[in-house]
Amino acid sequence: MSGRQGDHREEEGRDRRSRRSTWEDEVQDHGDQSSVSRSLVLCYHAVSPSWEHRLCIPPDLLLRQVRALSRFWTVHATFDDAFRNAATVFPALERLGVTIQIFVCTRYARAGAPLSIPELVGDDPVQLATMSWDELREHANRGVRIGSHAVSHPHLTRLSDAELQGQLRDSKGEIEAELGRRCRELAYPYGEQDERVRRSDDVIDLHSHILPGLDDGAVDLADALEIARAAAADGITAIAATPHVREDYPTTADAMESGVRYLRAALEREGIGIELLPGGEVSLEQLDRLSHDELRRFGLAGNSNFLLIETPYWDFPPPLGEVVGRVRSFGMNPVIAHPERNPAIQADLGKVAALVDAGALIQVTAASLDGRLGSRTRASARKLVDAGLVHLVGSDAHTAGIRDAGLSGACKVIGNEPLARWLTESVPAAIVRNEPLPPRPTPTRRPGLLARLLGG
Incomplete structure (x- = not known):
């Protein structure tokens, strides 16, 4: 007895998949x-x-x-x-x-x-x-x-x-x-x-440190579930686990994949309606130390054609542009994470244009756009978005107190709904599905590139 009486047609109601549901353990037609x-x-x-x-x-x-x-x-x-x-x-x-x-x-x-x-x-x-x-x-x-x-x-x-x-x-x-x-x-x-x-209406966050115990993100399972609940409450339907892969947090692909399996089971058990995707945030020095096969296992959202690369927080290493070409040479598309937070880039946003010209995608942090990371970082992030140099927005969620989960605040700051949807839905979905990236929405009016980069 399912209560599905009086449907518009016989099949209606058999798939009531509710992508943002917080009800626990919803039962559909399991049969057994x-x-x-x-x-x-x-x-x-x-x-x-x-x-x-x-x-x-x-x-x-x-x-x-x-x-x-x-x-x-x-x-x-x-x-x-x-x-x-x-x-x-x-x-x-x-x-x-x-x-x-x-x-x-x-x-x-x-x-x-x-x-x-x-x-x-x-x-x-x-x-x-x-x-x-x-x-x-x-x-x-x-x-x-x-x-x-x-x-x-x-x-x-x-x-x-x-x-x-x-x-x-x-x-x-x-x-x-x-x-x-x-x-x-x-x-x-x-x-x-x-x-x-x-x-069609998925909001996808392709940057988080949600896996417990692997880096400076979620400390334990309770932390991880708190991040997931906050993300789901903000309307996010899928989130990529991208633990640090660097000297101080030398996460292995085995550890990442095991963590994803563990947390997926916990999310299902707790009835948290969010899809967990694999990935990793790889530092520059690890690119030379890991095999190509290992790097592909860290593919963003499980797509071995994309690799999330961490921008250093202080200096801008001259080889970064060369790294883009090298990553592309072995069949992966580099996604450069949070360049707007690097002081050298803040002083010269043209460096990001060079990375894009070399074939990189750019991901800025939601907390940069909405001002939680300071006024200078906010200004840099907004100028990069206005310049058409940003392809993705990610939360970079760590814990409840460090870069909270959620993208909706950043979307409001962007102030252009088609562009916000492109940055948080269309491009991330194309990466998840391994499809060609959709064209950027055409702006109604934009100043020239040089003026936008210089703040004019």
Whole structure:
């Protein structure tokens, strides 16, 4: 008994993957009941004692289902489409201690209009009426969670890339603007999704020191889980573990890979909905000491074609430009981490342009952009972004007190949503998938390169 009655089509609700969910151990259609874990998510739509429709379930039947299942699991009840009549069972569910979540199509919430999709043409508009923003706000204030069901309940897999981004981005943005709280869950309309849809709204952090006990980052598992929770709460869906690989922290590829396996198991056990990717932050001296095979095992996000290289914190070594060419010569693309924090580069940002011309990608630190690392570092980071010399933003998260996890603050500082998404979603996703990097968004107006580098 899954509670998936009255779907728009038979398959809807079978994949309710919620990429930012914080519910622990959600259960989908596992089949083998011996493997079912603590929580069970039930999917409903309309609720009415009199409307006989494939979308609708009588309230007394719904409550009997929940009471029966609550004997064995912690039950979460979700309601797709935000039908107004669903709210009739909310008080009873709350008395049972059941967590409630509504997935709303934002176009209809603007006026509480009936859901209007081809599959429901000719059905009773009164029963199809959806909750207005005022009603949703009232439910949210009582603790009901509100997630996205896109803007207009489209078939996401049939949309162009631009249409897909608009449906997901606009619905999330409107929910957050109307309700004043983060929207971290998405239910796919019709249950339809593919790799392109799943990755379309991913925020990916390709720099963190989340693996416990390997470097100056997470000290222990509790530290690592705290970083992961903070990242997930900020909207990050995937994070790369990039421990230091240098003289004071000589992390081996074996140790990194073992740490990733260990932490992945802990994240799954704790129900933290974030994907952990492998990697390493390799210092310049280690490039000459490690074999090519070892370096490829440190490939960024598990992609052996990209290598994250640490910029020294003080001097700017003349060979850095040569290193870019050498790394490219053995088949890897260098990603230069946090050059904006190097004093020599701060004094001459043209050095970064030379690295880019040599074939490097540039990653700046989120805390540099939002000012947490000082005004000079902030100015350098912003000038590099304005100059079109930055390809990625990473958190470089260490612990709760050192470069916190999260990219949203930096995205706000950038002030250009297409560019922020390119830096935190599109380019990182291309690296994860080993696809060609997407073109940089075209700016509406930008000063010349020299003026931008000199602060003009």
